[in-house]
Amino acid sequence: MLRVFRYWVTLYRRTWRGSIVINVLNPLLFLIGIGAGLGALVDDNAPAQIAGVSYAAFFAPGMLAAAAMQNAFLEGSAGVARAAGFGAYRSATPTPLRPEQLAAGHLLFITFRVLIASGAFIVVMAAFGLIGGWWALGALLGATLTGVAFAAPAAAWAVGVRKLRHIDTVFRFVIMPLYMFSGTFFAVSQLPEWIRPVSYLLPLWHGVELCRTLSLGTATITGSSVHIAYLLTLAIGGFLVARVTYRRRLHP
């Protein structure tokens, strides 16, 4: 598994500078835009709606979780499907490595990537005074867990995908709508009442809540435990399924 991880790190070493720049620039632009533009608008017009904090402080951790989801999903789906079709998995299959090790090594690397991207995001948040202290570390782990909860099931599915446009479809019709209904841009309490229970079932909502309560310092043990348990179940369940689907695809 570590050998597989090392492989992905070798590839990453060629592009990490560019990717770190993107990891920092993205949230920077987002937060400037939100803080100075949309945030000012929202704060002036509806200050009471969102837990009595500035819109930027509300929005930033939501975006942190959603970005972790998006990065992890893309790497875990398109990245995995490519590796399975003509990439790294194919060249590693005839070696002593087992398909299960290929799954574990790649997921470990995706975890590492999400950790770095989330770390960059949190550094930017801290620079804006939106997070600080030990809470930042908690939010970092929360965001990373959110990522893994998406990457593992995505990999389990994508290793069998032969047409990359299927991934595009899922991204557009499953992942993007999650943004809307998981309290990323606005609180779930602002949604119509009948739709709220659906939100509470969505994995991204758990990720967003976990990151947001940790970053605002309002996290409770019970609440966080529920979110963590939900996300862990997805991550572990996804990995267990991936062990089976990886073998089916790579050892036909």
Place this chain on the structure above:
Amino acid sequence: MVSTHPLVEARDLTKVYPARGSTPEFRAVDGIDFALERGESFGLLGPNGAGKSTTMRMIAATSPISGGSLRVLGMDPMKQGPEIRARLGVVTQDDHLDNELTVRENLHIYGRYFGLPRAVIRERATRLLDFAQLQEKAGDQVETLSGGMRRRLTIARSLINEPDILLLDEPTTGLDPQARHILWDRLFQLKQQGVTLILTTHYMDEAEQLCDRLVVVDHGRIVAQGSPQELIHRYATREVLELRFRLDERDTAAEKLRTSVLATGGTDAEGRVELLPDRVLVYTADGEAALATVHAMSLTPLTALVRRATLEDVFLKLTGRSLIE
């Protein structure tokens, strides 16, 4: 460890791919038997879809068998896959090289997959790059290599663990003649060094050049086996007369030939006429004499060529089909 057991032994080996979506299940390998001895160079010859790659994958312990039995290096591929793979070198039908990495990095990563120490990989990589005549390319990105170079790199890579058996799935398919000859030369050198080879091909000349012994497979079954010479001897004549006729003359000429002494004379392999879309083949012990007979029948072929029989002719005889459609 000296052992008298075959390196690979297959009995009634079968592979059925399960149904997927609307595709029904498929019996790609349908009960084949063979044994491979150390130092031997063994070939699977057959057309596309015959089940060659499937057989190779089962031997390489990357595809579970569906029936029969298979032992590789005395082990069970279903239970000891990683142990078996650690001792094999595998060149798959498509090169799966890492285009983003350099030639040397590709060797390095691959060696690491086998858990080899860095120093060992470094030393072997240098030697293998020499062998593959890729020294000058060591630092180049794989993307920039030609097809023949990619293939040689794939072979070099497969040798990084100093395998007991080297499996090559269609090593020269898609290469131009010059690249193919360089590759044959490299493989022949390995064979001289005593490396045990299993290769698949649908090229007859390749099988003749590289294999001590072959099985001819078709539709997942073995239809013949033996050395290239034995097969030619058994299923073809010594010589073949290839005739081409004008289009308007072709059918009548073919008909005449088919009923002539050329088609009916002699034993099974002796004296036979095959009609192909573009030419007529006359199997005979003596090509020149057969051509004289053709002329005596007042037939006027556009071209007439006498050549040695090849495995292509064996395949045609065995299956009634040409090997490369």
